[in-house]
Amino acid sequence: MRAFARLAVATLVAAAPLTGVMAAQAADDPTPVTVLTSDFEDATVQGWTGRSAETLAVSTAVAHGGTHSLAVSGRTAGWQGPSLSVLGTFEKGISYTVSAWVRLAEGSDLARLSVERRAGGTASYETVVGDTAVSATGWVNLTGRYTLSADAESLSVYVETASTTGGLYLDDVTASYVPTLPIQTGIPAVKDVVTEFPVGAAITGAEITGTHGDLLARHFTSVTPGNALKWDATEPTENAFSYAQADPLIAFARSHGMRVRGHTLVWHNQTPAWVFQDADRETLLARLENHIRNVAAHYGDTVGTWDVVNEVIDESQPDGMRRSAWYTLTGLDYIRTAFRVAREAAPAARLCINDYNTNVAAKRDALYALVVKLRGEGVPIDCVGHQMHVNVSWPSIAETEAMLKKFQGIGVQQQITEMDVSIYTSSGESYPTPPAERLLAQAYAYRDMFALFRRYAADLGSVTLWGLADDNTWLDTFPVTRKDAPLLFDTRLQAKSAYWGVVDPSRISSPSASTSPSASTSPSASTSPSASASPSASTSPSASTSPGKSSCAVSYRVTGSWPGGFQADVRIVNTGSAPLRGWKLTWQFTGGQTIAQLWNGSVTQSGGAVTVTAASWNGTVAPGAAASVGFLGASTGGNPAPAAFAVNGATCDIV
Numbered sequence: 001m002r003a004f005a006r007l008a009v010a011t012l013v014a015a016a017p018l019t020g021v022m023a024a025q026a027a028d029d030p031t032p033v034t035v036l037t038s039d040f041e042d043a044t045v046q047g048w049t050g051r052s053a054e055t056l057a058v059s060t061a062v063a064h065g066g067t068h069s070l071a072v073s074g075r076t077a078g079w080q081g082p083s084l085s086v087l088g089t090f091e092k093g094i095s096y097t098v099s100a101w102v103r104l105a106e107g108s109d110l111a112r113l114s115v116e117r118r119a120g121g122t123a124s125y126e127t128v129v130g131d132t133a134v135s136a137t138g139w140v141n142l143t144g145r146y147t148l149s150a151d152a153e154s155l156s157v158y159v160e161t162a163s164t165t166g167g168l169y170l171d172d173v174t175a176s177y178v179p180t181l182p183i184q185t186g187i188p189a190v191k192d193v194v195t196e197f198p199v200g201a202a203i204t205g206a207e208i209t210g211t212h213g214d215l216l217a218r219h220f221t222s223v224t225p226g227n228a229l230k231w232d233a234t235e236p237t238e239n240a241f242s243y244a245q246a247d248p249l250i251a252f253a254r255s256h257g258m259r260v261r262g263h264t265l266v267w268h269n270q271t272p273a274w275v276f277q278d279a280d281r282e283t284l285l286a287r288l289e290n291h292i293r294n295v296a297a298h299y300g301d302t303v304g305t306w307d308v309v310n311e312v313i314d315e316s317q318p319d320g321m322r323r324s325a326w327y328t329l330t331g332l333d334y335i336r337t338a339f340r341v342a343r344e345a346a347p348a349a350r351l352c353i354n355d356y357n358t359n360v361a362a363k364r365d366a367l368y369a370l371v372v373k374l375r376g377e378g379v380p381i382d383c384v385g386h387q388m389h390v391n392v393s394w395p396s397i398a399e400t401e402a403m404l405k406k407f408q409g410i411g412v413q414q415q416i417t418e419m420d421v422s423i424y425t426s427s428g429e430s431y432p433t434p435p436a437e438r439l440l441a442q443a444y445a446y447r448d449m450f451a452l453f454r455r456y457a458a459d460l461g462s463v464t465l466w467g468l469a470d471d472n473t474w475l476d477t478f479p480v481t482r483k484d485a486p487l488l489f490d491t492r493l494q495a496k497s498a499y500w501g502v503v504d505p506s507r508i509s510s511p512s513a514s515t516s517p518s519a520s521t522s523p524s525a526s527t528s529p530s531a532s533a534s535p536s537a538s539t540s541p542s543a544s545t546s547p548g549k550s551s552c553a554v555s556y557r558v559t560g561s562w563p564g565g566f567q568a569d570v571r572i573v574n575t576g577s578a579p580l581r582g583w584k585l586t587w588q589f590t591g592g593q594t595i596a597q598l599w600n601g602s603v604t605q606s607g608g609a610v611t612v613t614a615a616s617w618n619g620t621v622a623p624g625a626a627a628s629v630g631f632l633g634a635s636t637g638g639n640p641a642p643a644a645f646a647v648n649g650a651t652c653d654i655v
């Protein structure tokens with residue numbers, strides 16, 4: 001039962017709401033593969049060492065699970081802490097979810113989970129989980145994702161604290177991954193369908209390896225390094241330039257004939273503190289000039305477009321300008337200098353001013369006024385970048401069109417630079433699994449936005465999405481930590497309804513259509529072109545409304561099994577023409593199976609009779625939409641699939 005217990009723990013960590021960014025994978029995806037477990041229950045330190053001269057010992061004073069934990073004492077610096085080599089455990093290109101429980105011996109502080117990677121004799125430090133409040137009063141979970149994107153000579157996971165150096169405890173450390181699927185080759189490439197302008201994706205090192213690299217090269221014609229060209233990456237200390245992060249990304253783009261957007265030369269974020277240290281106007285502008293001259297010249301004409309300045313507008317200020325340190329010390333001169341030097345250092349590059357919320361009237365008006373003013377002075381602004389971080393219900397197409405219209409006719413090109421469509425409409429929401437109706441709304445948003453962009457192709461130089469697939473999106477931690485799903489491909493790199501919204505909207509139903517769409521509207525069904533119904537079936541009302549037909553279809557899938565246990569997904573598709581409001585799904589187990597843990601709903605079981613009731617957020621299922629639950633079960637003997645399913649007492653088709 002030990003293997004079962006370990007697997008179950010790993011699965012539950014991934015399945016439970018709010019435990020980490022991988023939460024959404026459990027219901028739709030197979031069991032994660034656990035590559036590392038440290039529970040210290042065997043009273044050994046299980047390979048953990050100190051990063052310096054700390055003392056590590058197994059303790060029974062406190063424990064997160066079981067009776068033992070790892071106690072670390074004798075720390076003399078915040079960066080000292082427990083460390084475990086994962087060289088040979090972590091493989092390149094695989095995205096691991098790393099989870100650890102931390103507790104302090106005394107007081108409170110912030111703790112981080114990090115990775116130290118050494119290559120070519122140089123160490124780099126990557127944050128897996130950023131500063132998180134920890135204390136001596138309880139255990140705190142740190143869960144994050146790590147992808148090894150380059151070869152390493154040594155590789156270790158470690159825990160450190162921000163300021164205090166007291167003792168700490170560590171327990172129940174796990175690392176797991178969900179195997180990726182091969183990319184779909186039978187579906188059209190986005191770049192072959194949207195040919196009016198380059199379509200790009202923002203990437204990190206993880207996206208150029210393995211199947212991620214295949215997906216990127218197959219669908220996109222442009223890349224934007226998401227972080228690798230920011231100041232903290234390229235000039236972390238004064239006049240010491242580093243292109244180690246960006247060069248591999250740009251080499252990938254070049255070798256695949258893709259364009260490169262350089263993001264970004266000047267920003268108020270991700271800029272090292274030294275830049276503003278003891279700076280007056282002249283020093284700051286000199287540092288700025290040196291930075292741009294070096295970085296822009298390093299790439300020459302390989303970078304076709306630069307976001308020269310990023311997010312300089314604050315429409316709440318009387319003059320519309322963000323009160324950054326740049327602005328406070330130089331007024332508009334940092335912008336003037338940045339564009340002048342960028343033009344001199346990279347004469348062939350298109351130079352953009354980039355900002356978010358440019359669909360909001362006050363913001364776009366302030367940006368417009370600035371662009372017109374500076375261009376009037378001869379500042380070489382060639383292009384306005386609209387970030388387009390939007391969500392499933394905002395903004396409207398009309399607002400977005402007004403944004404594009406505003407900048408027509410003033411001599412600038414426009415680019416959509418960072419588009420993603422969050423499934424959330426407020427900071428308070430959090431779903432362990434993206435609800436079907438949100439994914440459908442997202443598909444409509446992508447459909448309508450891309451239709452608009454294609455109508456404005458004469459004004460648009462490119463459209464870039466801020467990420468490749470839902471397994472790696474900045475929205476998992478912004479504005480709060482929760483799993484988001486804002487892109488065209490899901491966490492396993494498979495095409496979502498959003499993809500079909502861009503590539504072939506006939507494969508998703510119209511929200512206003514009065515006919516009942518078929519199962520082809522369900523997000524997962526629509527990801528496979530062959531799985532979706534033919535256009536005539538999907539629009540024929542008689543297909544789902546003729547008397548005697550059921551109005552639900554259920555698929556039951558065992559996604560993993562091991563001696564004594566299994567994991568399964570059950571998916572209900574509303575094949576009727578009316579919304580399903582509140583559902584109870586029932587079936588009979590005939591092999592003695594019992595459900596140990598179920599997510600996305602609640603369960604009762606009496607003998608073999610199982611009743612699953614919708615969760616609060618997935619109780620309403622629109623026609624053509626679907627709801628899924630997943631569970632862990634125990635089985636002794638065979639594990640026969642249930643022979644029949646009913647929703648609210650009415651028998652469903654089995655698919």
Ligand code: XIL
Nearest residue numbers: 226227263310311356387389418474
């Ligand atoms: C984001 C990156 O994607 C994250 O990895 C990083 O932690 C923060 O910045 N607007 C921008 C981008 O211009 O640079 C930001 O990128 C997202 C918002």
